[in-house]
Amino acid sequence: MSLRNPERGLFSVKGLIFTLGLIASFIFVGTLYGLIIRPGANKADLANSYGVDVGSSFSSLFVILKDYEQQICISLFLWGLMILIYKFILLNYEAKTLGRFAPESEGLDTEPEVDLLAGARSITRERAGALSAEIDSKSQQHDLHNKILPYVMARGLERYHMTGSVPEATETIMGRLEVASEQQESELSMLRYLVWAIPSIGFIGTVRGIGVALQRADEALQGDISGVTSALGVAFNSTLVALFISIVLMLLIHLLQGGQEGLILRLQTFCREQLIDKLYDREETAIREQQTEDKEQKSASQDEARSER
Template sequence: MNNTPSHQSSMNPKPLISLLVFLGIVAAVHLFYEGLIRPYAEAAIIAYGSGATSNIWVIFKDFEQQASVSIGIFCAFLIIYKYQRIVFQEEPLFTMDYLAAYDKNEALNVEQALNELENSAYSQNSSMSTWIDCLRRYKNTRNVQHASAAITDSVETLAAQLESGNSMIRYFIWAIPSIGFIGTVRGIGSALAKAEEAVAGDISGMVDKLGVAFNSTLVSLIISIILMYLLHVLNNRQDEMVINTQKNCEKHLLTQLHK
């Protein structure tokens, strides 16, 4: 059994930290919108009228875009946080021989080695926890094949924890286009309410509402595409971590158990 806590194995920040960061991002984006984007958008609409629909400030000005940007930044924070955890905290330990101090020409003192690893400051690291699982299995069975199976079980558990740890990110990536579609429905509905004005010759109101419909979807899809790429990069690094964790354990530990 892997004793690594789920928030450690999934690389996610603690819930309180996530909540504070999310609230901070929402507040910062709201201030940015109220202080810059919406005033600039209103100025562009006054200056260019219906021709302002392609203005970058006008494209981003509505609440659906604001929500998509806020969630997108938070989602990017989660991905970057997990990525740097792997690069700076996990990867340096991938190729480390935790039992380098032991004589490779002599049989391993399993009891002593297991006690040393369990009391290590890195005992909750995914790589060392795999070594600990392997040594526990070997201690109980005195069978190298069973110890090897423990490594496989441990890295499979690690892979499952990493995958489940990305579930919130995948949900956000799915939710962002949905927010855009909500803006599309709202914009089209509001545009239809301006139909009488358009028939009378004033199309500015309808154009503005149709802009809400299309711009919200445009912004949300662009954000979603960017986040999907970032998640792809993270998944590749996580897969490498799992593979290297298994290779490291088999190379340095299993060979020692064969003595």
């Protein structure tokens, strides 16, 4: 994930997953259906027509999965799973980046990637400029390229170096983190669409199955209910598979969203405690020193007045 160079284009990792991943999932599932599922379902139907018990749980599963609506739902689920795996990998990389800049917060006994204080008690305006350049230089490394934390830190320190204002640096850092959170949220839109689309495809199978069953109602009145039961099987099985897949997919999306929100909160905590609170605000320090001096003068004048009395 990047605020500067978001992955775009067909040949980026994200582009390959969103385009070739979709095609690959349909090809893989279609091959699986052509070689295993539909032949197994046809064999089970043939055995049942002769009153033979196949005795295999896989045969019953193949009968449930054999129709085209289920095939489309499974293909979309596999595609959504590819997107989720990619997002979880990015989330893991971002967490590792936080561990490199704040190892103590992650329970790691290693040196931080950049020593923000370098033995000092605070970060001065001149030090902020040097740190910003150092972090930008390290961000060019492959394992830190386009990561959220170094980019946010560099921009906040750069703003403080330019303006010398802690509030402006704080606004820059928190604003960038808010943008990162919104970008992560927007990238879940395709997954949310799949969660809506998969049950809808299942309901299409339900409508199709009920329609076929109504068309064969005359056969049922004549005593042959096999066509009606087969059509109703299509109706109920498609809904069953679609709802089950959507439940699993929604669970994974919630886990991903929770991880992303937790990451942003950890980044905000780190930036506030280890960066913003360490910035040296000369104006604020001068005000505090003036207030302290005024209090001392006031106290001295009170002591003189008491001694004169």
